[in-house]
Amino acid sequence: MSVKYEHKEIEPKWQHYWEDHSTFKVTEDRAKPKYYCLEMFPYPSGRIHMGHVRNYAIGDVIARYKTMRGYNVLHPMGWDSFGLPAENAAIDKGVHPAVWTYENIAYMREQLKKMGFSYDWDREVTTCDPAYYKWNQWFFLKMYERGLAYKRRSSVNWCGSCETVLANEQVIDERCWRCNFTVEQKELDQWFFKITDYAEGLLSWCDRLSGWPERVLTMQRNWIGKSQGVEVDFPLADSDNSIRIFTTRPDTIFGATFMSLAPEHPLVEDLIKGTETGTEARNFIERIRHQDRIIRTAVDVEKEGIFTGRYAINPLTKDKMPVWVANFVLMEYGTGAIMAVPTHDQRDFEFAKKYNLPMKVVIQNAEGTVSVDTMTTAYIEEGRLVNSGQFSDLNSKEAIDKIAEYIEKEGLGKRTVNYRIRDWGVSRQRYWGTPIPVIYCERCDTLPVPENDIPVLLPRDVAFTGKGGSPLLQSKEFVETKCHNCGGIARRETDTMDTFVDSSWYFLRYTSPKTDSSPFEKGSVSYWMNVDQYIGGIEHAVLHLLYARFFTKVLRDLGLIQVDEPFRNLLTQGMVIKDGAKMSKSKGNVVDPDYIIEPYGADTARLFALFAAPPERDLDWSDRGVEGAYRFLSRIYRKVAELSTNIKDRTDLEVDRELPADLRYLRKSVHQTIRKVTDDIDVFHFNTAISFIMELVNAIYLIPVEGRTGDRLFLSVMKEALENVVLLLSPFAPHISEEMWGMLGHGPSVLKLQWPSYNEEIAHEEERLIVIQINGKVRGKIKIPAGIPEEEIRRRALSDERINGLIGDKVPSKVFVVQEKLVNIVV
Numbered sequence: 013m014s015v016k017y018e019h020k021e022i023e024p025k026w027q028h029y030w031e032d033h034s035t036f037k038v039t040e041d042r043a044k045p046k047y048y049c050l051e052m053f054p055y056p057s058g059r060i061h062m063g064h065v066r067n068y069a070i071g072d073v074i075a076r077y078k079t080m081r082g083y084n085v086l087h088p089m090g091w092d093s094f095g096l097p098a099e100n101a102a103i104d105k106g107v108h109p110a111v112w113t114y115e116n117i118a119y120m121r122e123q124l125k126k127m128g129f130s131y132d133w134d135r136e137v138t139t140c141d142p143a144y145y146k147w148n149q150w151f152f153l154k155m156y157e158r159g160l161a162y163k164r165r166s167s168v169n170w171c172g173s174c175e176t177v178l179a180n181e182q183v184i185d186e187r188c189w190r191c192n193f194t195v196e197q198k199e200l201d202q203w204f205f206k207i208t209d210y211a212e213g214l215l216s217w218c219d220r221l222s223g224w225p226e227r228v229l230t231m232q233r234n235w236i237g238k239s240q241g242v243e244v245d246f247p248l249a250d251s252d253n254s255i256r257i258f259t260t261r262p263d264t265i266f267g268a269t270f271m272s273l274a275p276e277h278p279l280v281e282d283l284i285k286g287t288e289t290g291t292e293a294r295n296f297i298e299r300i301r302h303q304d305r306i307i308r309t310a311v312d313v314e315k316e317g318i319f320t321g322r323y324a325i326n327p328l329t330k331d332k333m334p335v336w337v338a339n340f341v342l343m344e345y346g347t348g349a350i351m352a353v354p355t356h357d358q359r360d361f362e363f364a365k366k367y368n369l370p371m372k373v374v375i376q377n378a379e380g381t382v383s384v385d386t387m388t389t390a391y392i393e394e395g396r397l398v399n400s401g402q403f404s405d406l407n408s409k410e411a412i413d414k415i416a417e418y419i420e421k422e423g424l425g426k427r428t429v430n431y432r433i434r435d436w437g438v439s440r441q442r443y444w445g446t447p448i449p450v451i452y453c454e455r456c457d458t459l460p461v462p463e464n465d466i467p468v469l470l471p472r473d474v475a476f477t478g479k480g481g482s483p484l485l486q487s488k489e490f491v492e493t494k495c496h497n498c499g500g501i502a503r504r505e506t507d508t509m510d511t512f513v514d515s516s517w518y519f520l521r522y523t524s525p526k527t528d529s530s531p532f533e534k535g536s537v538s539y540w541m542n543v544d545q546y547i548g549g550i551e552h553a554v555l556h557l558l559y560a561r562f563f564t565k566v567l568r569d570l571g572l573i574q575v576d577e578p579f580r581n582l583l584t585q586g587m588v589i590k591d592g593a594k595m596s597k598s599k600g601n602v603v604d605p606d607y608i609i610e611p612y613g614a615d616t617a618r619l620f621a622l623f624a625a626p627p628e629r630d631l632d633w634s635d636r637g638v639e640g641a642y643r644f645l646s647r648i649y650r651k652v653a654e655l656s657t658n659i660k661d662r663t664d665l666e667v668d669r670e671l672p673a674d675l676r677y678l679r680k681s682v683h684q685t686i687r688k689v690t691d692d693i694d695v696f697h698f699n700t701a702i703s704f705i706m707e708l709v710n711a712i713y714l715i716p717v718e719g720r721t722g723d724r725l726f727l728s729v730m731k732e733a734l735e736n737v738v739l740l741l742s743p744f745a746p747h748i749s750e751e752m753w754g755m756l757g758h759g760p761s762v763l764k765l766q767w768p769s770y771n772e773e774i775a776h777e778e779e780r781l782i783v784i785q786i787n788g789k790v791r792g793k794i795k796i797p798a799g800i801p802e803e804e805i806r807r808r809a810l811s812d813e814r815i816n817g818l819i820g821d822k823v824p825s826k827v828f829v830v831q832e833k834l835v836n837i838v839v
Contacts, residue, residue, distance in 0.1 A: 015649070015650055015653035015654070016646075017645060017646040017649040017650070017748070019612065019613030019614075019615065019616070019747070019748070020613070022613075022747050022748060022751045023126070023128065023609075023613055023614055023615070023747040025747075025751075026128070026746070026747045026750045026751065026760075027125060027126065027128060027747070029750075029760060029761070030128075030130075030761070031125075033760075033761070034134075035130075035761055035763060035764075036087065036130045036131060036132050036133075037132050037134055038084060038085060038086055038087075038132050040084075040535075040536065040539045040540075041084045042539070044082060044083060044084040045082070045083050045084065046083065046084045046085075046086070046539060046540060046544075047075075047078045047083035047084065047085045047086070047544050047545075048085075048086045048540050048541070048542070048543045048544045048545075049071055049074050049075040049078065049085060049086070049087045049543075049544065049545045049547075050071070050086075050087070050088065050519055050522070050543050050545070050546050050547070051067050051068050051070070051071040051089075051546075051547045051548065052067070052515075052546070052547065052548030052549070052552065052556070053089060053090045053091060053092050053137075053515070053518065054091065054092065054120070055091075055092050055093070055095055055097065056091045056092075056093050056113055056116040056117045056120055057097055057116060058116045058119065058120070059119065059120065059123065059602075059604055060120055060123050060124065060604075060605060061588075061595055061596075061602035061603055061604060061605070062588050062595060062602070062603045062604075062605060062608075062617070062621065062633070063587065063588040063594070063595040063596070063602070065127060065605050065617055065618070065621050066585060066588055066621040066622075066631060067547060067548065067549070067585055068124065068127065068129050069127070069129075069617075069618045069621050069622055070547055070583065070585055070622070070627050070696070070698070071087065071129075071545075071547045072087070072128075072129045072130055072618075072743070072746075073622065073693065073698055073743040073744060074545055074547075074693075074696075074743075075087035075130050076130055076742065076743035076746065076763060077693050077743045077767065079130075079763055080739075080742075080743070080762075080763065080765060080766060080767040081767050082766070086132070086135075086522065086523070086540050087130055087131055087132060088131060088132055088135040088136070088137070088522040088525075089124065089129070089131040089133070089135075089136060090135075090136050090137030090138060090139070090518060090521075090522070091113075091117050091120075091136075091137070091138045091139065091140075092139055092511070092514060092515050092518070093113050093117065093138050093139050093140040093141075093514075094139055094140050094145075094444055094445045094446065094508075094511045094514055095444060095445070095511045096174055096176070096190055096191075096442060096444070098110075098112050098113050098444045099442060099443055099444045099476060099483075102444075102476035103476045103477065106476075108472065109443065109444040109476075110140065110472075113140055113444075117138065121133075121136075123605060123606070126605075126606075126609060126614055127605060127609075127614045127617065127618065128614050128615070128618070128746050128747050130746075130763065134525075135522050135525050136525070137518055137521050137522060137525050139511075139514035139515070139518065140444070142467045142469055143528065144514075144518075144521065145446040145467060145514070146466050146467035147517075147521075147531035148446040148509060148513050148514065149446060149447070149448075149449040149461070149466045149467055149468060150463065150466060150531065151513075151517070151531070151563075151566075151567075152448065152449055152460075152509070153449060153460050153461070153463060153466070154570055155205060155206075155566065156450075156460050157460075158570075159206065160205060160206045160209065160566065161203060161204070161205055161206070161438075162203070162204055162206065163201060163202065163203050163204070163458065164201070164202065164204065165199060165200070165201050165202075166199070166200065166201075166202050166204075166437070167197050167198070167199055167276055167301065167343070168197070168198055168199070168200050168202055168437060169182070169183050169195045169196075169197070170195065170196050170197065170198035170200075171188040171190075171191065171193050171195055172193060172194075172196065173188065173191045173193035174188060174190060174191055174193065174442075175441060175442075175482075176440045176441045176442050177198075177200065177202060177437060177439055177440060177441065178195060182555065183195050186307055196303075197301055197303065200439070201439075202437050202438075202439040202507075203437070203438050203439045203448055203450075203505075203507065204435040204436060204437050204438065205435060205436040205438055205562070206435050207433065207435055207436045207558075207559075207562050208431060208433060208434065208435050210562055210565050210566070211236055211238070211431040211433050212238075212429075212431075213565055214232070214236055214433075214558065214561055214562060214565070215232075215233060215236045215238055215431075217561070217576060217577055218232055218233055220577075221577065221582075223580050223581030223582060224579075224581070224582040225582060225583075225584055225628075227550070227553075227584075228550065228553040228557065228582060228584060231553040231554055232553065232554060232557070232558055234432075235432065235433060235554045235558065236431055236432065236433045237431055237432020237433060238429060238430075238431055238432075239258075239260050239429070239430045239431070239432070240260065240427070240428075240429050240430075241258055241259050241260035241261075241262070241427070241428065241429075241430060242258070242259055242262045242415075242416045242419055242425050242426070242427050242428065243256055243257070243258050243347070243425045243426055243428050244256070244257055244259065244262075244265070244327060244351070244419055244424055244425035245327070245424065245425055246271060246324040246325060246326065246327060246333070246351065247324065247325045247327065248283075248322060248323070248324050248325075248335075249322070249323040249324065249325055249332055250323075251322075253279070253282075254324075255271060255273070255279065255324055255335070255349050256347045256349065256425075257271070257346070257347055257349050257350055257351045258346035258347050258428070258430050259350070259351060261353070261356070261412070262411075262412055262415040262416045262419065263374075263375070263397065263400075263403075263406075263408045263409075263411040263412045263415055264353040264356045264357075264374055264375065265326070265328050265351065265353075265415060265419075266326075266328055266329055266372070266374045266397075266399060266400040266401065266403070267353040267354075267355055267356055267371075267372045267373065267374035267375075267399070267400075268326055268329075268333065268351035268352060268353050269331070269333060269352065269353070269354060269364070269369060269370040269371060269372055270333045270334045270335070270336060270352045270354075270364070270369050270370070271324050271333050271334070271335045271336065271349060271350070271351060271352060272317065272336050272337070272338035272340075272341045272349070272350050272352050272360070272363070273320075273335065273336070273337050273338070273341060273348065273349045274337075274338075274341040274342055274343040274348040274349070275296075275297040275300045275301050275337055275339070275341075276301060276342075276343035276348065277337075277341075277343060277348040277349060279349075280293075280297060280320070280337055283320040283321070283322045283335060284320050284321065284322075287320065287321030287322070288321060289318060289319060289320070289321050290321075292318065293318045293320060293337065296316075296318045296337065297318075297337060300316070300337075300339045303339070308339045308340055308342065309340050309342060313339075313340070315338065315339065315340055315359060315362050315363040315366060316338070316339040317336045317337055317338040317339065317363060317367065318336065318337050319334055319335075319336055319367075320334075320335045320336065320337060322334075322335045323335060326351075327419075327424045327425075328401070328415075328419075328424070329401075333351075334369065336352075336363075336367075338363060340359055340363075344434050345432065346430055352364070352369075353374070354369065354371045354390065355371050355372060355373045355374065355375075355382070355384065355387065355390060355391060356374065356375055356390055356391055356392055357390055357392070358389060358390045358392065360390070361387075361389065361390040371384045372384070372399060373387075373391070373398060373399065374397060374398060374399050374400050375391060375393075375394075375395040375396070375397060375398070375408050376395050376396050376397075376398045377391065377393065377395050377396075378395070378396075382395070394407070394408050394409060395407075395408050396408070397411050403415055403418075436510075436559065436562070437510070438509050438510040438513060439507040439508075439509075439510075440507060440508050440509065440510055440511075441482045441506075441507060442482055442508055443470065443474060443476070443482055443483040443484055443508065444470075444508070445508030445509055445510075445511055446508055446509040446513065446514065447467075447468040447469070447470060447484075447490075447504070447505070447508055447509075448505040448507050448508065448509055449461035449465075449466055449468050449505075450504070450505040451493055451495060451496075451502040451503065451504055451505065452502060452503050452504075452505070453495035453497065453498060453500055453501075453502040454500065454501070454502075455495070455498050455500050456495055456497045456498055456500075456502075459495065459496070459497055459502075461496075462496055465496065468504070470484075470490075471484070471487045471489050471490040473487060473489060474486060474487050474490075482506050482507070482508070484506040484508070485506050490504060490506075491503050491504055491506060492504075512555060512556060512559050513559075515556050515559075515560065516556070516559045516560045516562070516563035517531070517560070517563050517564075517567065519541075519543050519546075519560070519578055519579075520532045520537055520541070520567070520573065520578075522540075523536040523537050523539070523540040523541065524536040524537070531572070532572075534572070534573075537572075537573050538573075538574060541573065541574075541575045541578070542575050542577060542578060542579060542580040543578055543579045543580065544580050544581060545580070545581045545582075545583065546578075546579035546581065546582050546583070547582075547583045547585060548582075548583075548584065548585070549584060549585065549587070550584040553584070557579075557582075560578050560579070561577060561578060563578075564576070564577060564578045583627060583628065583696060584628060585627045585628060586625065586626075586627070586628055586629045586630040586631060587630050587631070588603075588621075588630070588631050588633060589630050589631065589632050589633060590602075590603065590632075590633040595633070603633060605617050608620075608638055612638060612639075612641075612642040613642070613645075613747070613748075614747065615645055615744075615745035615746070615747050615748050616638060616641045616642040616645060616745075617638070618744060618745060619641040619644070619645065619702065619744055619745050620634075620637050620638045620640075620641040622698040622699065622702060622744055623637075623641060623698070623699050623702040623703070624637050624699070625699060626696075626697060626698070626699050627696050627698060628696075644706055644709070645745060645748055647709060647713075648709050648737060648741070648748075648752070649748060649751075649752065651709070651712060651713065651734065652734055652738070652752045652755050652756065653755065654717070655717070655721075655727075655730055655734065656755040656756055656757070658721045658722075658727055659727055659730060659731045659734065659756060659757070660755065660756050660757030661757060671725060671729065672725070673801070673831070674714070674715050674716070674801045675715070675725060675726065675729045677711070677797065677798075677800050677801060677804075678711055678712065678714075678715055678729055678730075678733055679729050679732065679733070679774060680774055680775065680777075680797065680798075681707075681708055681711040681733075682708065682732060682733045682736050682770075683770040683771050683774040683775035684770070684775045684777065685704050685705065685707070685708040685736070685740065686736060686740065686768050686769065686770035686775075687770045687772075687775050688700075688701070688704045689701045689704050689705060689740045690767070690770075692704070693743070698744070701740075701744075702744060705737060705740050705741055705744075708733070708736075708737055708740075709737060711733075711804075712730070712733050712734070712737070714801045714803055714804055715730070715801070731756070734752075734756060735753075735756055736768050738752045738753050738756065738762065739753075739762065739765065739767070739768045740768065742762040742763070746762070746763070749762050750762050777797055777798075778797065778798035779795045779796065779797060779798065780795070780796055780797075780798050780832045780833075781793055781794075781795055782794050782795070782796055782805065782809065782832070782833065782834065782835060783833070783834045783835070784809050784812065784815055784834075784835045784837070785834065785835065785836040785837065786815070786818055786819070786836075786837050786839060787836075787837070787838060787839055788836060791814070791815060791818055792812055792814050792815050794808060794809065794812055796808060796832075798832065800832075802829045802831065805829050805831075805832075805835060806827050806829055806835065809827070809835040809837070810824070810827065810837070815837070819837070819839060822839045823839075824837050824838060824839050825838050825839065826838040
């Protein structure tokens with residue numbers, strides 16, 4: 013009689029057991045090697061979907077596997093719970109962000125527990141909890157003391173829909189990363205973290221992160237954007253002022269024929285003051301300043317500019333150069349001014365052609381064919397310098413150093429290093445975030461809040477209308493305060509911090525989440541850090557990962573931690589694709605795990621998410637794949653149920669005696685599978701690891717049972733096979749594995765057991781050459797493992813590609829197998 017796999021009874025049973033027995037609770041144990049496994053924590057948007065499940069299932073396999081390998085594993089979970097969606101919910105539904113957030117957390121926590129993830133829930137962290145964001149404010153104060161937090165007026169990325177500032181990293185294809193609204197430029201007073209002070213450290217450590225995907229490291233290197241070049245001052249004609257430029261191509265300086273300034277450049281107003289084009293220039297500048305900076309610098313966008321009416325002097329040629337304002341020059345890059353070399357830079361070439369500006373060739377090709385009269389694009393290749401004074405005839409690469417040396421020697425400028433990265437703007441004009449701990453006093457100016465006055469708490473008496481900027485502006489209780497320095501009237505800063513601040517150090521808080529006298533305990537951080545394996549999406553390559561690295565280095569320099577980098581190894585898992593698009597709430601194509609858990613169970617959901625594709629590749633959603641995973645679990649469950657009565661009480665394994673061929677083959681398969689699955693989990697090839705387990709189950713089913721339930725050899729080998737299948741399967745499908753382990757006569761929990769080991773001698777593969785005949789004539793040969801059962805030999809012979817082609821549509825009437833020698837197919 014077949015036994016049904018009752019997942020609705022099995023899974024809650026083991027979830028309650030794990031919780032009642034604190035199975036996943038972990039403490040520091042210096043007698044064991046530690047392993048810190050962490051998945052990026054979620055935003056509590058209401059429900060998890062199968063994209064989340066895949067991410068967390070990957071981490072759970074690693075955590076369970078490492079535990080069974082003898083590691084002391086930290087595997088925590090928490091909530092990245094500040095952010096705009098909660099505020100939008102408050103506007104749309106009239107529910108306070110805190111209420112909405114904590115309700116979502118409660119629901120999602122239960123969803124994660126239903127999935128059987130091995131989280132130590134005693135370490136749960138919630139970033140909107142004052143006990144957490146107090147330390148965001150403390151870090152801000154420490155950075156302020158060191159000059160790493162400062163305020164200045166700046167042109168910012170403004171999302172009119174979210175009514176908040178966005179960091180450069182949060183602008184994707186000219187749109188807000190959250191709501192997809194078009195981003196514009198706006199001048200505001202903003203708080204910044206001085207990440208540029210750490211640019212070189214962030215860049216150089218990329219070379220040491222050997223456990224990170226090269227794709228992510230390349231993205232970070234490009235974002236930091238180190239350039240070595242020369243700063244040169246170009247004197248203004250009829251003025252004591254000069255315009256400083258940065259160039260990586262000093263070899264082209266003799267070809268600079270005009271200058272281009274960013275509309276935001278501080279000299280622009282002085283340059284156009286009193287000129288005939290002043291009014292026209294101001295109108296142009298105002299129009300360009302409101303354009304998106306990414307659009308302005310795009311290759312295919314038309315180059316626009318206006319002449320300031322002023323001239324600069326090329327310090328090497330002494331030629332007068334008209335000074336223009338151009339749309340494609342940005343204040344954030346370099347110095348906000350460029351020497352324009354139209355013959356050797358494509359943007360300058362297009363600009364010069366449009367406005368009929370002078371051009372001069374200073375790098376010539378080997379054929380000598382580069383000419384202003386004939387060129388249709390800029391010549392940007394290497395070549396020989398011409399029209400370059402004493403440097404003519406030098407190779408252009410060689411000339412870079414020679415001319416840079418001359419510029420320094422003559423006092424015209426200096427060699428320097430420039431970085432593309434800009435300071436991290438952390439001000440947000442929103443309510444649901446960490447209040448910035450600063451007050452403004454008429455007498456004392458800007459003051460940081462004293463440490464003993466934090467946390468500065470968010471007020472609850474606010475109205476959410478979606479208009480007029482931050483709701484904090486309307487809270488008299490919050491805004492009005494006393495100056496702690498003079499006792500006078502003061503007002504609080506109403507900006508809150510970018511939510512990426514919250515996620516820049518949460519991995520440290522997990523090490524000691526209950527401490528209230530410091531952000532974390534140094535001893536705990538020293539024991540657990542670095543994170544040994546971090547898991548999350550590639551979309552965080554520049555945003556979260558760069559900020560977390562920055563924060564780690566700042567906290568190191570504050571003497572709080574001793575590590576240089578937060579994450580030793582990084583796995584960026586692929587997306588779950590459904591209906592041709594990434595699974596996401598906004599696209600309406602999410603699959604709630606409850607949709608699978610109800611008919612099939614959490615183990616099925618986990619197994620499908622891990623089997624359908626390698627972790628780093630995208631996974632295409634398949635209902636048939638889910639059903640296949642369920643059938644496999646049911647199949648192994650039935651086999652355990654079938655034999656458990658005969659096996660569970662056996663303690664005397666008799667596997668060292670001479671075994672029949674089929675049992676010898678099965679035992680070899682067991683040890684080979686242990687080796688293969690272990691090797692594959694070590695390198696995160698979970699899909700192939702599961703495939704090997706499935707093959708072992710197939711091998712178990714090939715062994716005839718009838719008449720052998722009293723055979724001690726048969727039961728010994730089958731016990732070894734089934735027990736190892738359960739142990740190998742347990743990181744992937746823990747509920748059913750716990751249940752089957754009990755059915756085989758053992759007590760819980762599988763997680764506390766040692767990972768199975770294999771015997772290399774048994775696992776060694778011996779091969780046999782099998783001749784395949786069709787109607788008595790030799791038609792092919794195949795190699796098979798020694799000891800393989802007849803049924804498997806028959807199957808492999810019939811599935812051979814050449815034999816298949818010869819048989820065609822004909823149906824074999826008989827297939828004779830001469831063990832390990834010959835197969836004769838009668839057609």
